[in-house]
Amino acid sequence: MPRTRAALLALTTLLAVLAGEAQAFASFDEVRREFRPSDTRVLDRNGELLQRVRTDPQVRHGQWIALAEVSPALRTAMVLSEDKRFYAHSGVDWRAISAAAWGNAWNTRTRGASTITMQLAGLLDDDLRRGSGGRNLTQKLGQTVAAQQLERNWRKDQILEAYLNSVPFRGEIVGIDALSRTLFGKAPHGLDAREAAVAAALVRAPNAKPALVAQRACEVLRAMEAGTKVDCEALDMFASAALQRKAFEASEGIAPHLARRALTPTLSQREREQDGIRTTLRAPLQRFALTTLQRHLRELRGRNVEDGALVVLDNASGEVLAWVGSSGELSRAAEVDGVLAQRQPGSTLKPLLYAQAIAERRLTAASLLDDSSAQISTASGLYIPQNYDRQFKGHVSVRTALAASLNVPAVRTLVMVSPASFARQLRAVGLPLAQNGDYYGYSLALGSAEVSLLGLTNAYRTLANGGRVGETRFLMARVPPSPPSPRGGRSDSPAIDPRAAFIVGDILSDANARARTFGLDSVLGTRFWSAVKTGTSKDMRDNWAIGWSERYTVGVWVGNASGAPMWDVSGTSGAAPVWAELMGFLHRNEASRTPAPPPGLVRSRVRFGDELEAARDEWFIAGTEQPLFAIPGAAAESAPRITAPSDGTIIALDPDIPPRHQRVRFEAEGRGLQWRIDGKLFARGSSAQWLPWPGRHVVELVDARGQVLDQVKLEVRGAGVVANAKR
Template identity: 30%
Template sequence: SLEIEQKFSKDEILRMYLNEIPYGSNAYGIESAAQTFFAKPAKELSFDEAALLAVLPRATSFFSPFGSHTDRLKYNQEAVLDKMANLGYISKEEAEKYKAEDVLGKIVVKRENIKAPHFVMYVKEYLDSKYGAEEMEKGGMKIYTTLDWDKQQIAEKAVKEGVEKNQDRWNAGNAALVAIDPKTGQILAMVGSKDYFEKPFPEGCTVGKNCKFEGQVNVAVRDRQPGSSFKPFVYLTAFTKGYFPETIIYDVETDFNKGSEDNYIPQNYDGQFRGPIKMKDALGMSLNVPAVKTLYLAGVNDSIVMAKNLGIIGLNDPERYGLSLVLGGGEVQLLDHTNAYATLANNGKKQTKTAILRIEDKEGSIVEEFKDKKGDQVVKEEYVAMLDSVISDNKNRASVFGENSPLRFDDRQVAAKTGTTNEFRDGWTMGYTPGIAVGVWAGNNDNTPMKEGADGVNVAAPIWRSFLDQVLSNYSKEEFPKYDSEKAMKDIKKDILIGKLDTEKKVEVCEIPGKDDKWCKANKYCPEDEIKERVVAQSHNILWYVDRENPQGERPEKPEKDPQFERWEEGVRNWYKKNKDKKIISDEDLEGDCDEGDFEKYMPKITMTTDKSGNRVKIEVKADAPFGIESVKIYVEGEEVNSSGSSSSSVIYEVPDSKNNSNLKIEAKVIDDNGNEAKVEDNISVSF
């Protein structure tokens, strides 16, 4: 270095440096970089273009304009412009002007003969970070990857065709797909966009800001919210805690933050609430309220640990996510998400994801090589079997997705879960067989909403299904480990954990008139046409029965100490009141046997008039009995003088001489078909 400094000036040394260093994409020196990225000589570069090129030597693969970190590239380019302004090379006004330029939109995209470009860039970034960019550019290494070229071509075609359909129908400009071998962790296919070489869309958009489609951005390694496709990790965590697919939770409107400044009242996709429901049905139907409750039971931190153990990277701020985590409140990458599902496919045994089979140096020596490993058993197979049984059973989701959605397979076992984020910004479909795990994301690069109704099953599932239909024929039909519910729950004492409510079935009840949502057990006082058959259930949420940390242990002595108990309890009470026409009523709303006073308006009534004429008394009776008249009888001095089955009757009673100049007691009685009776009496004096 001393010899160089003695022989050359600092400007000459800098010039030589700039003419020799790598800028990525096989561009060495600033002149080559200017031609490669902007198709112009270096002397014609504008300040915004020159500032961008100045960033590249720091990490040529990471900051490549053709890679997945263009947002970081732009951030650093703007930092260079600010530095130039601070040093006086340009004014601050000029710096702001050049920062506003869409410099990424000026990048010249050359459609080179690169196969699987997003995968290639992903591998190159890994190699540069591990071995150095210069070694990779000049070292003569041979790289053998895990890519399955047949599957890659199928994936690229499925994504491209799917996006073309989604663009018009759902306003979804992009999609990505990843496929992983669960048994090895090898990445078999990676499609980061519909077309790496296609220009950003819509025309005139600013790259990195408002483009719905950016071909060179690898969405497979970008953070996106997963929506409901995160739910299986939460339910799996709950299963490890002692809950079961059959465990009952209440799908009722619930304010999880009641009493605080910010309400949190999640809604289901259809705005409906279904009351008591089993976890397997709630997950299959992708209901949000039961999912939030399951997350509370499983624990936010423990659910995040589970997701990380399965293969998710990130989720490092549990306090920020809170209970919204289960609805996709945290960000994940499609590649990691698929890797986590691959761990599920491998019965809870995690393999490290990899894109490398072997690396040889220029001498042919092996520098790095993939080796089969047993993997880490991060969750017991028995719990994964519970989850498999839920998300591979089409019956569990048919009421929401229909009997014949893209998730249905009749000839083999396939587990699947969709996800949709707020305002339809992301659509996901994740799934697996024992032999392959596949994940698909669909949406827009700039996170703008798709059209309403752009659920994961509509925008991502068709792409996912198209890929699987073409590749599964090469896989044997393996089955998931069997979940034996009878064996798993045989020693469980709490009914709610094994799918039963504390109920008294086939109880005939009547709603009590004038009392809001109150019922009584039907008897003779209740009209026959008012009698309903209902299941009477103990109307308590699951926290009444279980300590969430130890659900199979003793019942909590004071469940109200749990901060969510009263919030959940209120939701349950309100649901029963709003759904009195349902087949289940709360035991708190059943007031025992029906009482005569409760049904006074249904009781029989009778009136009587008398008219005297000499020794004759005309007696007229009118009766009203909503349950029907069994008999109407008239008595004089205790003796029956008339009997009828109609609502009105009359009789002329001749007073015997022996009762002249006396008082007569006249009575009338009606008995209805339920055995209820009413009577009326009168005393008259007779003299003739």
């Protein structure tokens, strides 16, 4: 009987060899090159891993692991378990086949005669792949032939390496890298003997119950450690725990939001699945940015702020060097990308507004603007802008108004420029607004529109580049950059007068000019040249710090993804400290020089009437310079009268601003004056602030004897305040 079986086996094998002469496997290098992990690696510009993202939901592959990077214990366990004579045979273990009964030799429930090489052949060739009912006779014969072909063309170490990277272990897990990271939370080179035994046991019984896996692992471990007592009970507990572990997260790294942007359908499958997607980011900068943002937000605990985002751009190329979309574990909305989310920018639009006014020769950096109560008539009533500190500075220069971030002068500037024209300017620098300028009205000067952090930071990069707008990109040059946005400016096209851009940058770098609001020892000051602007939206929902140096533009946003207001977070305590640390990190070994003025600028000495500001040298667009700036038309002393508000004024309360923060400023000319509202005395002096109350009111100006000198009637529309509201 044994001779008959041997003869039949030899005959069928010979026929299979003759029939399979034309069959050829790919080379080892081709198989390794075509290997596709189920995760896509997103890399920085130098090839360092930033983020790993799972992109194949069907099978869990890790990276291809070289045999030298697999622990010796695992290699030993796999050979002892699956193919003891692996290094002795030429693909088929004839000795094992001849020693086994015919049924056992080809029974799919055992691999007693199925070598590692034969198994690999079945994994590489779809025609030889094992089905749910096992392999048929033709497949088994083909597998035998294919194994011998592999042995003729591949080295043993290549066969074992390919096998370890291709063999299914359990469920969706295929390959030793996915197994090691999922069940043991480590790389394959770190597996010990116990872990290796469990891994080898899973090849024999991929979906078996933990008890059966542990039993098989105990047998493997005994073979590995011959003569040593093995604690199978402890191994059973270990195997049960390991089989329940899922340590290999679907995504992990330091740039999850940028990774999602990089994994766009426009990238070809080939570009995605080689060593990874190469981005323009710098991994050390990305790590520093993330940890700095998280540390600062932890310091703000107790002020109802949990989210933040930041982006760093290279001025010359537009490359994104850092992209942190959220505060990660600190946020309840970590999936929201704060770099792209639309938020109100507050005062950070002011530099673009003043640049436009200067370019249109409506203003110069030395022009005087009135920082006093402004009551601007609109279709819905009066618009009454307020400064951040609820105080007014009187007449100030444009330099002071912008650097100190005064609101009323900005609104007066927008009245000159017009909301529609300013909206066109914002679109030119790549900030597409959802509505036209008239929709936002004069509040557009204070950031009532919504923009993204990326778009706003790139708009500041336009100022850094002398008014030329360009697209940003986050993929290295081997992948074609994204096409220009149809809603923004074209790449490297002029959007702002370079002379105006220079003047605005000079103002935003002037520590003395910002001292009225921020003080001389501000976090905004750096030891190298930089220009920066902060901004806060209504009710402290958003806080920004955007600025640039000679080479970089950095934008930081702090707030809550939910839109909830922060508590007592100012321009210098919110985003600005993060901005300052990032700039310091970027320039720790790199200088930032003062930019050279473009042609068409002159520097001239100016004085201010009534010594409103100290004399200084100032930059002007050629033809707009003048030596003296004074308050025009100082009125002669006249009879006492109310100068604001005018008679018949209708005041519309803003529902987005707490009523107690809305004040109407009364102003009058004369001395020894008192104010009465509806017959009740409430203030003394030439000016006063009144908490508006819905209804019709009579405002009277009276002298010390109570004689009425002037009066106006006004109406307040909108929701009122509670009766005990603080005045």
